[in-house]
Amino acid sequence: MDNSNSISSMARVQIVGAGVAGFTLTRELIQRGYRGEIVLCDPQGLPYDRPPLSKALRREYFMPASWYAEHGVQLRTEAINDPALPEAADEWLVLATGSRAKKLTVPGAEHALSLHTADEAELIARRLDQGMFAMPVAIIGAGLVGAEFASAARQAGAQVTLYSASSAPLARVLGEEMARELHAAHRRNGVTCVDAAVTEVGPDYVVAAGQRHEAALIVAAVGAEADTTVAEGLGLVVDDGILVDDAQRVIGQQQVLAIGDAARRVDHPRAVHWEAAMDDAAIAAAVITGQPAPSRKVDWFWSDRHDAHVEVVGDFTRASSHISRLGRRGNLEAVFGLDSAGNLVAASMVDGGLLSKALRRLMDAGVTPTAEQLADPSVGPRELAKAGRS
Amino acid sequence: MSYQVGPAEQIPEGEALLVDSSDSGAAEDIAIFHAEDGNFYALQDECTHETASLADGWIDGTEVECPLHSASFCLKTGKALCMPATVDARTYKVEVVDGQLELDI
Ligand SMILES: Cc1cc2nc3c(=O)[nH]c(=O)nc-3n(C[C@H](O)[C@H](O)[C@H](O)COP(=O)(O)OP(=O)(O)OC[C@H]3O[C@@H](n4cnc5c(N)ncnc54)[C@H](O)[C@@H]3O)c2cc1C
Numbered sequence: 041m042d043n044s045n046s047i048s049s050m051a052r053v054q055i056v057g058a059g060v061a062g063f064t065l066t067r068e069l070i071q072r073g074y075r076g077e078i079v080l081c082d083p084q085g086l087p088y089d090r091p092p093l094s095k096a097l098r099r100e101y102f103m104p105a106s107w108y109a110e111h112g113v114q115l116r117t118e119a120i121n122d123p124a125l126p127e128a129a130d131e132w133l134v135l136a137t138g139s140r141a142k143k144l145t146v147p148g149a150e151h152a153l154s155l156h157t158a159d160e161a162e163l164i165a166r167r168l169d170q171g172m173f174a175m176p177v178a179i180i181g182a183g184l185v186g187a188e189f190a191s192a193a194r195q196a197g198a199q200v201t202l203y204s205a206s207s208a209p210l211a212r213v214l215g216e217e218m219a220r221e222l223h224a225a226h227r228r229n230g231v232t233c234v235d236a237a238v239t240e241v242g243p244d245y246v247v248a249a250g251q252r253h254e255a256a257l258i259v260a261a262v263g264a265e266a267d268t269t270v271a272e273g274l275g276l277v278v279d280d281g282i283l284v285d286d287a288q289r290v291i292g293q294q295q296v297l298a299i300g301d302a303a304r305r306v307d308h309p310r311a312v313h314w315e316a317a318m319d320d321a322a323i324a325a326a327v328i329t330g331q332p333a334p335s336r337k338v339d340w341f342w343s344d345r346h347d348a349h350v351e352v353v354g355d356f357t358r359a360s361s362h363i364s365r366l367g368r369r370g371n372l373e374a375v376f377g378l379d380s381a382g383n384l385v386a387a388s389m390v391d392g393g394l395l396s397k398a399l400r401r402l403m404d405a406g407v408t409p410t411a412e413q414l415a416d417p418s419v420g421p422r423e424l425a426k427a428g429r430s
Numbered sequence: 431m432s433y434q435v436g437p438a439e440q441i442p443e444g445e446a447l448l449v450d451s452s453d454s455g456a457a458e459d460i461a462i463f464h465a466e467d468g469n470f471y472a473l474q475d476e477c478t479h480e481t482a483s484l485a486d487g488w489i490d491g492t493e494v495e496c497p498l499h500s501a502s503f504c505l506k507t508g509k510a511l512c513m514p515a516t517v518d519a520r521t522y523k524v525e526v527v528d529g530q531l532e533l534d535i
Contacts (some may be wrong), residue, residue: 060513064513066520067513067516089514103516103518161505182501318512318513340500342498342499349498393486393497394486394487394488394497397488397497398488399502422444
């Protein structure tokens, strides 16, 4: 990096949090030729990706340590709790503090592990490894992380019981029918499902619907919440996330940005997925380097469990009616959500291949295929996308 | 060494063909894309992120998007254009000679 240039020597971006948002911002700044100093801080050390944690119980680094050194990035293994607010026009503070696991609040909750960080995933992997064959594992919560871990624990040979307060967990995320179908798929894959809330946890048991169930390993996966501690300390505006505008600027701040799971755009639900975090980061990099911001894509995320690759495009909370697509064997391939005006606003699918890509393009273009086309499994992704072109 | 893939017209624009290494004798499976600029391009078939076949990907202009996690690659240069891919894909030379595809392996 060129430090002899006195004009740019002051320029600096401090990034608090090195999840996919903080890491992607670093990468984007480098790609965009940013000449200032980049300081990336996270107490969890070398940045890693979260999705593999619940699928493979494994820590996967984004890049080796040498990559940061090569690009002159100062990677610091430390928590920044009270960062200074930038004073100069070329100094930036970016809050990318992400989310943390929600705490289980029943008696004995301290006996349950959580699965949100790489250290936790590795601890759980070790416990599964050391456990006896068919070790009883209790998973509290059948959301995305709970469902994926149920699948991973089954694969590791454990005897898995999944506790869920609902028989269609994630209905607001996947659409009711898909949620029900995917939850039912756990049973077909050898997972015991107890559709009742856990009311008590002990060192080697959980209690649900008044029944005590033995468990050698207990994992709570009851959701995540924005980590806004640093922002609150700075007196920034927080309301289910650090409130930002479309350019990721924290409301009322010129040089402070917030990205990823910790941030929420005014008048939008908080996006809590991997790709949304990267979109935020790309926009922040454009703002910092004074380049035109890339456009934001329609929401998309995936989840993998029991050999099913699940994808969701758009937002089911905006849908008021659903259309389902059944495959030739009567299996549920996809559920589409339409808003009250009949526009396609959401879709969830299993092993959809290119379907998700076609749907994103349709939703980006604001085009809705006919109900017949959506329901008909013989209308392939490319044909569906063409509905938007004609 | 060049491998005769067959007629170019077997790959409509916007689609791709997987050339199995056991057929071509190449070191790896290769995907040949008929891009939306009308040209043919070839890349290593396996996504550089995880196990997925780029021949099953979505072709948009002169880019291909991986079917699994939406990493995208430039068909001309193999460059990884977005996350999760951070490693570029290997490119191969492919030519149309008298309507036949010739892949340089
Ligand atoms: C187990 C699991 C599986 C997932 N699977 C999928 C999936 O399959 N598909 C999908 O789309 N999404 C998935 N997600 C969601 C996705 O990973 C998140 O949306 C994404 O990680 C958000 O990125 P982020 O950088 O905003 O926050 P995070 O990844 O939460 O990173 C925030 C970082 O900030 C650091 N930090 C916090 N406070 C401070 C401080 N004071 N100083 C310094 N650093 C600080 C933390 O240590 C943390 O490393 C999954 C999430 C989890 C937990």
